Ligand SMILES: CC(=O)N[C@H]1[C@@H](OP(=O)(O)OP(=O)(O)OC[C@H]2O[C@@H](n3ccc(=O)[nH]c3=O)[C@H](O)[C@@H]2O)O[C@H](CO)[C@@H](O)[C@@H]1O
C-alpha cells in the first residue's frame with residue numbers, strides 16, 4: 001500500500017537537522033558488497049526504501065543482511081546464482097548495479113530492466129558498451145538483460161560517449177576483478193563514485209583516479225573487508241534541507257555536510273540572496289526575506305545537480321522576478337510542474353528542458369501527487385510554505401531516498417504526518 005504525506009503548512013522552521021548517508025552511494029555499495037569474499041559492514045546507512053528493496057534482491061541469492069541503527073551488515077559468503085525478484089528490481093534504478101557486480105563475481109548476469117524515477121528516457125547503452133568491451137556478450141529484450149562472459153572478463157580501454165554515473169559505476173564493478181587493466185575515460189566524477197572506489201580499494205581493489213574523468217583499474221582476484229565503511233553524507237538531501245530552510249526557516253543549522261560536494265549549489269543559493277554560513281561540516285541558513293532571481297543550468301558533477309533543480313524551485317518562487325532553470329541532464333524532468341501549480345505556484349515548462357519560475361507569494365494547500373523522488377521533495381517544501389493542508393499522494397517515491405523525513409521535519413517545527421493511502 002502506498003503512503004501519503006499530510007502537511008499543515010505555514011509554520012516557520014527552526015532548529016537543527018542532521019543529514020544521513022548518501023542514497024546514491026548506498027545503492028552502489030550494496031550491490032558492490034557481493035564482490036567480497038567476507039562479511040561487509042556499512043555505517044551511516046540511510047533508512048530509505050531503496051535499501052530494503054536491495055536487501056530483498058540479495059536475499060534471493062542467499063546473501064543475508066541485517067539493518068539496525070544505521071548499520072547494515074551483509075554476508076555474501078554463501079551467495080548462489082538465482083532469478084532476481086522483479087518487483088524489487090523495478091522499484092529502484094540502482095538494481096542495475098547487480099549487472100556489473102554479478103558479472104564480476106560469476107562471469108554472467110541476468111537482470112530485469114530496472115525502475116527508478118520517472119524522469120524521461122534513461123538508456124543504458126553505455127553500460128552495455130562497457131560490458132562488451134570487457135569481453136562480455138550482451139543480449140536483451142524488452143524486459144531482461146542477459147550478460148555472459150564465457151571466456152572471463154579482461155581489461156579494456158573504454159571511452160564513455162556521455163558522462164554517466166551509472167555506467168561509470170557498473171564498469172568499475174565489472175572491471176574490479178577482471179584480468180588486466182581497464183582505463184575508463186570521460187568517466188563521471190560524482191563523490192559517490194569516490195566513495196565506492198574507497199570501499200573497494202580498502203578491500204584490496206586497485207582503482208585509481210575516481211573523482212577525475214580518467215579511472216584506471218587493475219583487476220585483482222580477491223576482495224576482503226577488514227573494517228566498517230562509513231557512507232558519505234547525502235549532498236542531495238542536504239541541498240533539499242538548505243532550500244527548505246531558506247524558503248520557510250527562521251534560522252536552521254544543517255549538519256553532517258561536506259560543503260565541497262555542494263559548491264555549485266551553495267554558490268547559486270548565495271547568488272539568490274541566502275546568506276549561508278558555511279562551516280567545516282555544517283551550514284547555517286539564516287532567515288531570508290529578500291530573494292533574487294537566478295539562472296540555473298544542471299550539469300554533471302561538479303556542476304549544479306539535476307537532483308536539486310526541483311527541490312530549489314519553491315524557494316525561487318519567492319524571488320522578485322522570473323528565474324529560469326535549464327535542465328540539461330533530464331530535459332523531461334518536469335513532473336513537479338503541474339503539481340506545484342495546483343498549490344498556487346507559477347511554474348511553466350517553456351520548451352524542452354527550459355523551466356520558468358515566476359513570483360508567487362500566495363501558496364495554498366491542495367491534493368498533489370509525487371511522480372518521483374525529487375518532484376516529491378519540491379512538493380514537501382511547497383506544502384510547508386503553503387497555507388492550509390497539502391496532501392501528497394504516492395509518497396513512497398519520496399521515502400525511496402529521504403531518511404527519517406517525518407522526524408527531521410517535525411524536529412524543525414514542521415507539521416507533517418504519514419498515513420496509508
Ligand atoms: C542511483 C543514482 O546514482 N542515480 C543518479 C544517477 O542516475 P543515472 O546513473 O541513471 O544517470 P546517468 O549519469 O547515467 O545519466 C546522465 C545522462 O546520460 C544519459 N545516459 C546514461 C547512460 C547511458 O548508458 N546512456 C545515456 O544516454 C542519461 O539519459 C542522462 O541524460 O545520476 C543522475 C545524474 O546525475 C542522477 O539524477 C541520479 O540520481
Ligand SMILES: C=C(OP(=O)(O)O)C(=O)O
Nearest residue numbers: 093094116117307373374
Ligand atoms: C533520479 C534519482 O534517483 P534514481 O536514479 O535512483 O531513480 C534521484 O535520486 O533523484
